[in-house]
Amino acid sequence: MEPAEPSTPTIRRVLLTSFFVDVLDVAMNATIAIITGSVVMLAETLEGFADMCSAGLLLLGFKKSTRRPNKLHPFGFGKEMYFWSTLAAFIMVAITATLSFRYGYEEFNNPSEVKHIAVAIIVLAVAVATNGYSFMLSARKLLEGKPVQKLWEAFIASPHIAPKSTLVLDAMGVLAAVFGLLSLVLYLITGNSQFDGVGAMLVSLVLVASAVVLLITIRSLVIGQSAPREIERRIRDAVRELPEVRHIVGMRTMMLGSDKLLVNIDVHLRDGMSTDQIEEVVEKVRETAEQTGDGFTVHVEPDPEHHHVQ
Numbered sequence: 001m002e003p004a005e006p007s008t009p010t011i012r013r014v015l016l017t018s019f020f021v022d023v024l025d026v027a028m029n030a031t032i033a034i035i036t037g038s039v040v041m042l043a044e045t046l047e048g049f050a051d052m053c054s055a056g057l058l059l060l061g062f063k064k065s066t067r068r069p070n071k072l073h074p075f076g077f078g079k080e081m082y083f084w085s086t087l088a089a090f091i092m093v094a095i096t097a098t099l100s101f102r103y104g105y106e107e108f109n110n111p112s113e114v115k116h117i118a119v120a121i122i123v124l125a126v127a128v129a130t131n132g133y134s135f136m137l138s139a140r141k142l143l144e145g146k147p148v149q150k151l152w153e154a155f156i157a158s159p160h161i162a163p164k165s166t167l168v169l170d171a172m173g174v175l176a177a178v179f180g181l182l183s184l185v186l187y188l189i190t191g192n193s194q195f196d197g198v199g200a201m202l203v204s205l206v207l208v209a210s211a212v213v214l215l216i217t218i219r220s221l222v223i224g225q226s227a228p229r230e231i232e233r234r235i236r237d238a239v240r241e242l243p244e245v246r247h248i249v250g251m252r253t254m255m256l257g258s259d260k261l262l263v264n265i266d267v268h269l270r271d272g273m274s275t276d277q278i279e280e281v282v283e284k285v286r287e288t289a290e291q292t293g294d295g296f297t298v299h300v301e302p303d304p305e306h307h308h309v310q
Contacts, residue, residue: 011162014141015059018166021134022052025127025173032123038114039107040180043100043200044127047176047207050096051169054088058162061085065257075297078257081161082222088165089214097207104200111193117184124181131173138167155217157228159255164217172210176203227253227261234292235263242288244270244281249303260295268303278302 009017025048033041061084069076114120141163142154155164183199186192226232232253239245249266256262269281282300289298 008144009137009141011062011141011160014138014163014166015055015062017137018134018170019052019055019059021130021170022048022055022173024130026052028123028126032116032120036115036117036120037112038117038120038184039103039196040183040199040203041120041123042103043203044124044176044180046096046100047173047203048127050091050207051173053091054169055166057084057088057091058165062162075256075262076260076295078255078260078295079222081257082218085161085165085214085218086222088169089211089218097204097211100204100207101201104197104202104204106197107200108194108197111197113193114184114187114196117188121181121184121188124177124184127177128174128181131170131177135167135170135174138163138170142167159221159225159228159257159261160259161218161221161257165214168210168213168217172206176206179203179206221255224254227255227263231261231293235265235289235296238288238292239265239267239285242281242285244273245285246270256297257295259293261293261297263289263296263298264301265289265298266301266303 026045029041029045029048032038033045058081061081064084065077065080067077139148139151142158142160143151144154146154155167158164179202180199183195183202187195232251235253236248236251239248246268249268251266252264254262265285267282267285269278273281282302285300286298289300290296
């Protein structure tokens, strides 16, 4: 009997896992930074704080994005996630990365002794494991059953901004902890406390790189990214199954949030239908397209060149 494949986690679970992992990181790293006096651990605390704030903002954005449409926002609030993701990237660059690099540079120029270095190494190893688990959860959400080799392709194409953001944040957490771990191990081996400052500066560079990746990812969605090809293909196949539809003239899509999509379909209908029949078929096409996914808003335009009877 083959083992069952793990189910795809929900966006809420991904966000909550990332948030609580970051809370744990901040608590552990802040404590160890005080005990050891290590700038690397201070940078790790700042990195964890950036992740925690970012995950918290994404949770807030996720909650706001589920509000019902109103007169001012007829297509809903799905793009709330884009705003909060942008704010999260700003926090990483403007606050935490700057402070991490500053403290690391000062430590490099004026190195000081790090106490209880073995404890710091253990805590960083734990951070690699916890952030790694959160990273895998985000990856599973983006892959949605696809093989892990498709992760980069899924990251580029997926409209799910929340797991894309947490994937970057968790990868940042893993890399920052690894760089911190290496710098402290080198300090332990060589006795050169400048490695503590180097590790903090490396953590700051990881923060900057992660923020840039986030902003690039968000930009495509903000300016109107279309739906993934798999979703568009599913809509086309469903509409083509209708006997009244001769062919699809064109289709345009735009993501309105992680699970919200605006669809405009131009269809060529069977000739000889009356105006009332055309209206019924247009409604049927709309319902068929909307049933292919949750949160789809579909607008159907019959081809004006086809012949019909009054």
